[in-house]
Each structure stands twice: as C-alpha cells, then as structure tokens.
Amino acid sequence: DAGVTQSPTHLIKTRGQHVTLRCSPISGHKSVSWYQQVLGQGPQFIFQYYEKEERGRGNFPDRFSARQFPNYSSELNVNALLLGDSALYLCASSLLVGDLPYEQYFGPGTRLTVT
Amino acid sequence: SQQGEEDPQALSIQEGENATMNCSYKTSINNLQWYRQNSGRGLVHLILIRSNEREKHSGRLRVTLDTSKKSSSLLITASRAADTASYFCAKVQVDAGKSTFGDGTTLTVKP
Numbered sequence: 001d002a003g004v005t006q007s008p009t010h011l012i013k014t015r016g017q018h019v020t021l022r023c024s025p026i027s028g029h030k031s032v033s034w035y036q037q038v039l040g041q042g043p044q045f046i047f048q049y050y051e052k053e054e055r056g057r058g059n060f061p062d063r064f065s066a067r068q069f070p071n072y073s074s075e076l077n078v079n080a081l082l083l084g085d086s087a088l089y090l091c092a093s094s095l096l097v098g099d100l101p102y103e104q105y106f107g108p109g110t111r112l113t114v115t
Numbered sequence: 116s117q118q119g120e121e122d123p124q125a126l127s128i129q130e131g132e133n134a135t136m137n138c139s140y141k142t143s144i145n146n147l148q149w150y151r152q153n154s155g156r157g158l159v160h161l162i163l164i165r166s167n168e169r170e171k172h173s174g175r176l177r178v179t180l181d182t183s184k185k186s187s188s189l190l191i192t193a194s195r196a197a198d199t200a201s202y203f204c205a206k207v208q209v210d211a212g213k214s215t216f217g218d219g220t221t222l223t224v225k226p
Contacts, residue, residue, distance in 0.1 A: 004157075033214065042203050042216035043158070056213040090157060103148065104205070104214065106157040 002026070004093050004107035012113045013081050021076040021110045025093030031055075032074040033104065034066055035090040043090055049074055050096055078112075086114045121204060121217040129225050134191040136220040138204035141185065148205045148214070149178060149189050158203065161189070196226045 005024045013019050025032050031050040035043035045058040049068035063079045072093075078085055088111050092104040121138050128134055138147070146165045150158040162178045164171045164187065170179050177190040191198055201221050205214040 035216075040218075042218045045213045045215060048213060058213060088156075092158075103160045103163050105160060106150075108157040 004091055004105050006089075006091050006107040006110050008110060009108070010111045010113075012115060014115050015081055015083060017081050018077065018079050019081060019112060021078075021089050021091075021112070022073065023076070023091030023093075023107060024073045025091075026105055029093035029095055029105070030072050031094045031096050032068055032072065033092045033094070034074070034076045035092065036060075036085075037088040037090055037109070039087075046076070081114045083114050086112060088112075121202070121220045123220060124218070125221045125223070127223040127225065128194055130194060130196055132194055132224075134194050134198070134222055134224070136189050136202055136222070138187045138189070138206075138217060139185055140187075140206045140215075142206075142208065144206045144208055146207045147178075147180060147187050148207065149176075149187075150203045150205060150216075152201045152203065152219070161202075191222075194222075194224045196224050198222060199224050 004026055007022045033048040034046040036046055037043040046060050046064055047066045048056040052068045066076045068074045088109040090109045091107045094104045126134055144166055146163055148163045149161040151161055152158045162171055162173050162176055164178050164180045166182055175192045180187045201219040203216050203219040205216045207214050
C-alpha cells in the first residue's frame with residue numbers, strides 16, 4: 001500500500017508569492033494534519049481536517065489556509081510568503097475511531113525555501 | 116518553545132548501549148506518541164501509549180507514561196548505528212484536534 005504522498009518535494013518561492021502544497025493520505029484514512037518544521041525544531045501543528053471539516057488549528061496567521069477534498073486529499077495554501085515561512089511542511093494521515101486519533105503516518109514533506 | 120520538552124537535547128552513546136530519552140508535558144493528554152526522524156525527512160511512528168496505559172514495548176523499544184508527573188520516557192535497548200536519528204514525542208489532545216511536538220532528542224550511536 002502507498003504511504004502518505006506529498007508534492008512537490010522541493011519548492012523555491014520569493015517573498016510575497018503564494019504557494020500550494022498537496023497531500024494524499026493513506027487509503028482509508030480520513031484525517032489529514034499539516035505541520036511546519038523549521039530546521040532544528042520539532043513540527044508545529046498547523047491544521048487538522050477530518051471528513052472535509054477543520055477539526056483543529058494551530059497558532060498560525062490567516063495567510064495559512066487548507067482544505068480537504070471528497071477523496072480526503074488535502075491542500076495547504078500560504079499567501080504573501082515571508083522568509084520565515086521557509087521550512088519543511090509535513091502532512092500526516094490517520095484513522096479516527098470515535099474521537100480518538102490513532103497513529104499518525106507522515107509523508108516525506110515538502111521543503112519550501114522563500115528567498 | 117512548544118508544550119512539552121524532550122531531554123536531553125542531544126545524546127551520544129556507543130553501539131550496544133541503551134539510550135533513554137524523556138518527554139514532559141503540561142496539559143492533559145489522550146495519548147502520547149513517539150516518532151523518529153532521519154535527516155530532516157518525514158517522521159516514522161514508533162509507539163503510541165494511551166493515557167490509561169503505563170508501559171508499552173515494541174521490539175527494542177520500551178515506552179513508559181507517568182500521568183501524575185506528566186512525563187514519558189523512551190528506552191532503546193542494545194542500540195545500533197542505524198538508530199542514529201532525532202526522536203520526538205507528540206502529545207495528543209483530542210478536544211483541541213491537535214498533536215504537539217517538542218524539539219526532540221538527537222541521538223548519535225557510534226559504531
């Protein structure tokens with residue numbers, strides 16, 4: 001079975017531009033979460049989506065938005081890019097049984113560089 | 116910094132030795148998960164321990180959880196050079212719909 005896939009692998013943008021990152025969860029997984037990982041730090045939670053609804057949001061500005069599609073894939077959009085948005089963006093999928101999330105399975109990430 | 120800290124920040128041991136890393140957190144959790152990350156790529160899930168569990172094992176890995184002290188530990192026994200990686204704990208809060216990671220422990224296992 002394919003794991004979580006993310007595209008693109010690497011991306012270089014300039015300040016002020018907009019970027020869209022894509023994620024396909026493991027087949028059967030209905031929950032997708034997005035994380036930002038700056039070099040030398042742990043992942044920071046951005047969003048969680050389940051059944052196309054936003055279930056959680058981290059402490060990120062409104063320039064960050066996301067959505068989940070009927071096939072459970074997801075997009076993360078970042079507007080008006082800043083140098084500080086340079087990071088590894090990780091997507092994770094998981095099963096939700098009742099209200100309890102189980103193990104999260106992470107994709108390889110998208111390395112975004114803002115110049 | 117984020118909720119919950121791993122310590123130590125860095126750990127260097129010889130192959131065959133045991134490695135212990137710790138994780139603390141501040142608010143109540145539903146479960147806690149440990150991950151490994153190699154070279155800044157995707158995280159690999161190692162173990163999930165629920166708030167009503169005290170200990171779990173998986174191969175050479177042993178995780179404990181002490182909810183009274185709001186802490187967890189990951190023990191890797193008989194370490195190998197291939198265990199060299201960064202290890203993170205993630206605290207899961209269902210009502211907030213979020214997982215919170217610390218900044219990790221960087222483990223170096225020397226052959």
